[in-house]
Amino acid sequence: MLVELGHFALVLAFFIACVQTVLPLIGAHFGRRALMDLAAPAALVHLVLIAFSFCVLTYAFVRSDFSVKLVVENSHTLKPMLYKVAGVWGNHEGSMLLWVLILALFGAAAALFGANLPTTLKARVIAVQGSIGVAFLAFILFTSNPFVRLATPPMDGQDLNPLLQDPGLAFHPPFLYLGYVGLSMTFSFAVAALLEGRVDAAWGRWVRPWTLAAWVFLTIGIGLGSWWAYYELGWGGFWFWDPVENASFMPWLFAAALLHSAIVVEKRESLKAWTILLAILAFGFSLIGTFLVRSGVITSVHAFANDPERGIFILMILGVFMGGALILFSLRAASMESRGVFAVASRETALILNNILLAVAAFVVFIGTIWPLVAEAFWDRKLSVGAPFFDAAFTPFFTALAIILPIGAMMPWKRAKISTVLRKLIPSMVLAFAVLALVFVMQTGKSLLGPIGLGLGIWLLSGATQDIASKLGKKRDLSRLLRLPRADWGRFLAHGGLGITIAGIAGLTAWTVEDIRVVQVGEAFEVAGYTITLDNVARKQGPNYITTMADMTLFDGAQKIATLHPEKRNYPVAGMPTTEAGIDSGFLRDVYVVIGDVQSNGGWAVRTYVKPLANWIWGGTIIMALGGLMSLTDRRYRVAAGARKTALTPKGVPAE
Incomplete structure (x- = not known):
């Protein structure tokens, strides 16, 4: 019964989205405040209904309800709880439900936090956002229903794709969708502005x-x-x-x-x-x-998914929204x-x-x-x-x-x-060229990619630092740093983080050392100055997989610095293997080991990489994101230009 309620909530959300789209646009066009005021409550109800539907699907995955076809195809009773939850969006139908949930979330956010927007603009923004919801809810209901029941439920499921049973993939899609769908708000603002003229x-x-x-x-x-x-x-x-x-x-x-x-x-x-x-x-x-x-x-x-019919539906959505927006753009140029x-x-x-x-x-x-x-x-x-x-x-x-x-x-x-x-910027230029020249001299017989990338990274990072330093004034008053707008600090972190990422990409690409060999248990071998010993290889049982796990000791000279456990997993239900690398991460390099198959002589295939600056890539990415978040907390972004509000509200329409 609960599954049917989840499906019904989606149907009801579709009709609420239609109301959210049509009535506020009519109200904005004819200057009718009552119709425009429907936009915000409709957006909130729209969100509540889709959130309820998403929670119902999540509950079906958590309790392994194999009467639901989607749960059968993407879950299993032995699967860890994190991946039961991740299984909700680890497939086409569930991921589309997450898509429309985030879409509704942004529409509701505009309704709740858009108090400083002119009345007509706010109504049109929420209405355009609702129209996108109408299109994708129709797509789900007609082609991708996540609540399809099975007449004869099986005893167990077919398991989630093993590649998706990983923390990185559990959190990666929701963040991507928050970005993808978040851009729908910029689209809604653009179309609303074009309608406003x-x-x-x-x-x-x-x-x-x-x-x-x-x-x-x-x-x-x-x-x-x-x-x-x-x-x-x-x-x-x-x-x-x-x-x-x-x-x-x-x-x-x-x-x-x-x-x-x-x-x-x-x-x-x-x-x-x-x-x-x-x-x-x-x-x-x-x-x-x-x-x-x-x-x-x-x-x-x-x-x-691998369904051309679904692709045609999405292509139609793309054509309607992009084509309509570009036509409106040409008319309002x-x-x-x-x-x-x-x-x-x-x-x-x-x-x-x-x-x-x-x-x-x-x-x-x-x-x-x-x-x-x-x-x-x-x-x-x-x-x-x-x-x-x-x-x-x-x-x-x-x-x-x-x-x-x-x-x-x-x-x-x-x-x-x-x-x-x-x-x-002369100090930044000198530092960047000095690093480039030094690295070029130190490396032998390799391309310019590494030195140029590292030089560019230093140029961006030191340039961002010089930008902040220039705001101290001629007296170099450090107390002014505390009074700088957060957007300035955000720009510093974003540009500096980009520099760190570029340096990491260049270092990893240019200076990676790779070694592939067959190693016997108990044997030691050297790669790029490190000594690695294959101590043991054993088969072990995981929650829903069988793994071949190696124990490998990493030495730097005579000093033991890490024990690595690369794995080769096999998921019997899905019938698919995965590789789990053993990685010793450091500030300047990663030592990365992969265990392969046993060979005819009893040895094991082992691939080893030494990857310089690998963690700079993701460290720079984190810093860039932190820069964006810091800018987002700047008061100037949270407070719209109230003085413009009256000017942007058509005559006869009261401002909020």
Whole structure:
């Protein structure tokens, strides 16, 4: 009965979303306050209904209710509780329910925290958000119902994909969805502004916190996914340019561009049309990612579904929302004239260049991702676009972006002297070039990738530090640091974290040492100055798997520094093996060991990597996310421009 109530709640949520969409838009168009006031309570009821439905599905997974088809296909009685819960979104239907739950959550947040928004704009934002909910609730109800019952329930389930039975994958999808779906708010603000026919500084201030929140969640989600791929897949890589990895990376790039562009709208009332377009594209690429994962057009360990009919439905949603928004954008382009005038050398220009590089980088990733599909559809050719293309095509744009970031951050608005800015950054330049030269001299017979990446990382980190130091004044009053806006500290952490991540990527890519050999139990071998001994290999029983676990001792010279336990697991129910690497993590390097199959001579296949600066990648990602969170706590993001509220409210419509 409870399962049927969960399904009924979804149906009811669909009709509430229709009310949330239609009536507030009519009220905003005709200036009827009563209809506009329906937006907020409808959004809250919408959230409550979907939350109830999600809780019902979670309860079915927790208690192993095998009368529900989705539970049978993605759970098992022996599965640990964490993965029973994660199984709710570790599949297509459940993940879509989480998708609409987060969508409703953002709509309700706009209703609760949008008190400073003009009445008509608030009604339209919530209505547009509701329209997205209508589309995806229809998608769930007609193609992806998570509450389908089985006439004859089995005694046990088929288990969750073993690759998803990991803490990294338990938390990675919810954070990604918070980012993906969070960009729906920027889309809703953009469409609402187009319907209003007005984009100004107040709109830029209102849209920034929503964009920033989505960017932070995407950063965390991408970082968790990268970390999982590094330690779980056994290949020792952190990024594989997988189509689904790209699907989350492209919205991240557009969100970063939108964050910087919205600053120009807020501060200078320029780049209005471009910022609106970025808001549309950012969410549009989130929908493209949803299509790639669920349509069956690509093959990936991340893919949720292989159903072309579902893909067509999502493609229709993408066409309606993107097509409608772009048509509205073209009709309203004349009303988005820029007011601010600025010189070529100015912060505005630097931010434009920043936007161009981020957008072009995103389109490079997009072309590389879809080109095999295009080649197969039009020329019947099966092509594979791999890391060499992405590395060669993407890296130059991101390198240029890293070079200009510290310079642009220190430029004044409207007019600047580049020589003055560069003079302030001389210490950062000297330090970056010194590190680059030192590393290049110390390495022998290797590429410039490592030294250049490390130099860029130091340039970004020291440039961000110099930006903060420049705010101390000529007297270097350290007490001024305590009075700096949190957004300034957020920028420092975000730019510095990016520098640390770039340095980590360069170090791991350029200087990784790999060793593959067959090792007998009791035998010791050396890799990159470390000695590793294979002490024992034993079969053990896990909660829902059987594992072959090795005990390996790591020595640095004569000193024992760690005992590693790499595993090779087999999940009997799913019939699928997984690899669990043994990793000794350090500040400057990881020693990464993988146990393979037993060989004919009784030895074991062992792969060993020494990976310099590996943890800098995820440490920098965490720092970037912390920077975004710190900026989000800045009072200027929480308090909208109340003085603009009256101006933005049409005549005859009372302000809240």
